Amino acid sequence: MTDFGKVAKAAAVNPLKLSPALGGALAFLGIDRCLPMLHGGQGCTAFSLVLAVRHFRETIPLQTTAMSELSTILGGADNVEQAIATIYDRAHPRVIGICTTALTETRDDDISAELPFIVERHPEWQDLDVILASTPDYAGGLEVGWSRAVTAMVNALVEPAGRRRTLRRVNLLAGSHLSPGDVEELRETIEGFGLRVIVLPDLSGSLDGHVPDDFVPTSLGGTPADLIRGMGESVITLAIGEQMRPAAEALAERTGVPFTVFDRVTGLEAFDAFVAALMEVSGNGPNERLRRQRSRLVDAMLDGHFYFGGRKAAVAGDPDLALAMSGILADLGCTVARVVTTAATPAADRVPAESVMVGDLDDLERDLGPSPALIVASSHAKALSDRLGASLFRAGFPVYDRLGAPQRVSVGYRGTRDLVFALGNLLMEHDDAHPHPAGEDPGERESDGRHFDATLAAG
Known part of the structure; x- marks a missing residue:
């Protein structure tokens, strides 16, 4: 029998947990032409950026609202508006993903209420989607931030129910524990059953280690926002990891697309269950490969x-x-x-x-x-x-x-x-x-x- 407990101590001696804001930012990098932004101090963004660059060994596009002592006291809505305007003018992203930090959430900045008015004041942003995810450091770890960011993507981008179903297309919600190589492997497996797949988020297209022909100030690939809008047309959503359950539930609530959560796809029996689901959806058996x-x-x-x-x-x-x-x-x-x-x-x-x-x-x-x-x-x-x-x-x-x-x-x-x-x-x-x-x-x-x-x- 497993002995499950939580250690009660005043401080982390050798920290394991990483920032939810970092997890949210990494998730946003799975959208094509996206530029994630941390709403907090410059140090929060700099530390997250160092970790991401050392892990992926790639250029990581990550911006900040650069909150100061004064703006933290008075409120950060102006910083958010100025940051979005600067990013839009210089990088022309298709999506800006905002991840809050403990600094601004502790101050109780209500950016979710301010954001619609900010966007309304800028009609020139009509080709830009701005997505807000609540990812304060006291809310959990990297996995929690990733989960909240993907759920925010679903709520902001996916069009509601009422659209037709595409019989041979599925959604794949990828958890933070999957590497870009893992996501690519799952995509190829799904396509081997004659199915098309929309992956959210798709780091296999943005952080897989390829060299672009020209400098790109946003994410180098990933799932396009227009494709995410059509996730309600798929016949089923396959969610990898319990962390993806909230996003799968949000997608089902908006579109009526049923979902299945796989707690893991590593291991013989675990992946057998995933293959069985693909066989049921496609009506095809596994190929010889x-x-x-x-x-x-x-x-x-x-x-x-x-x-x-x-x-x-x-x-x-x-x-x-x-x-x-x-x-x-x-x-x-x-x-x-x-x-x-x-x-x-x-x-x-x-x-x-x-x-x-x-x-x-x-x-x-x-x-x-x-x-x-x-x-x-x-x-x-x-x-x-x-x-x-x-x-x-x-x-x-x-x-x-x-x-x-x-x-x-x-x-x-x-x-x-x-x-x-x-x-x-x-x-x-x-x-x-x-x-x-x-x-x-x-x-x-x-x-x-x-x-x-x-x-x-x-x-």
Whole structure:
């Protein structure tokens, strides 16, 4: 039985949670020709920008209303209006996404009431959509900000019910725990069933690591606003992660499009459920490529489970990421001793671990007992893993000391197989650095012939 709790302490010792405003800004970058803007002080934006640039290794378009002491006291509506005007004149974006911060929300700026009057005073902005998302730092973590921003996109852009249905088109709501590579993998899987798909938000088009021909002051790609307006014509919405449930519910309320939430798409059974949904919607079976990928994943799990069985692991990250990573570790036979996450959500309740708590990275190692062989967390856990003598698999945000994190695929059959190999290789390296007592080397289990027997039995 999972022991779920929240640590009561006055301060975060080694912070795990990241700003919701950063999460909202990243979500807005999944819209084509969008320019996100943080309504707060310049320091808030600068810090978020540094994290995003280090993770994606790309130019990140991010603006600020640059609130000062005086404007914070008197109110920030004028700063918002001036910032929108400056951005529109210089960058000509199609969408401006405004994310509030703790500074302005604590002052109780009612920008949602002011914004319609601001836009009304500027008829020259008729080709511009301005979207406001409430993302104060005290409201949760990066995942919460992402969720609120996507919900705001739906409410601001998607046209209400009454439009016709396009039978072979689906909506895909992508959570913050999915990399641009993950989103591209899911898109290709859906298209393999003969379906068209609208992805919201789509970082696979904007932060996938491509070089534009010319300088672009806004997002480099993503889903066009006009395409988002037509999401009500799709036959179903597939939401990846519990964080996408509010956006899926908002879309269903506006358009009547039914939705299904998949808590994870990493793992054999988890992705089987996703494929089954696509089969039902399309009326088609999986193609040969997808069947072969599934077979390869089964073989990879057979090859790798010798190195996972009975090993101790710990995971730190936002709830949907924690569920996906602890789920695949549990599938492979690992004992997930502890998971530390950023919020008590339905996804956190389903994490298969001995202990799950809302806390920080300090809580990941506190009273943990024998050190785990593997830690799954962001690059911020590097010092912690070194202290514990554990191998660190970098996942989540930010990953700044490894190349290719945004392009890495860890969903679907192919992505899960690659993930099994990566995790297994880390455990093998850990065994080399920390040898087991004689007779307990996981590698000896493979050489005793049981791998051959298991393969025959599976066949």
